[in-house]
Amino acid sequence: MVKIVQKISEEGKVIKKRIELVERDISELEEDLKSIASKCPHEFRELTDKEKVDRWMSVDAHCLICDNGFGWRCIKSPDHVCHYYSNDGKVELIDGTKVDVPWSDYDAKYESEDGCIFCGMPDERK
């Protein structure tokens, strides 16, 4: 019995160690992925004519190069992705540049996921 307990505890330690190593690898890879994404110019596929006139415009903003998702495609925003929040009158685009909120009477306190700053579409759609 003692032998079995010892064996199990040894095995457990080995597995724990392996998990630790794998977790370290994962966090390193996640860092790599972030740095790749930060250099990516982010390209999206062309919208079809049908999508361009679709009232709901439910097209995923999925980058063809780095494979990252950015929510919804937007027909009005400068980076073609919907944005719901601004900071100091500026909207941060997916490449990190900041652009002015396009409305002169804009009030940031009404910002929510119910409406994209550029096109007004809610985050929740199908």
Ligand SMILES: [Zn+2]
């Ligand atoms: Zn990308």
Ligand SMILES: [Zn+2]
């Ligand atoms: Zn939008």
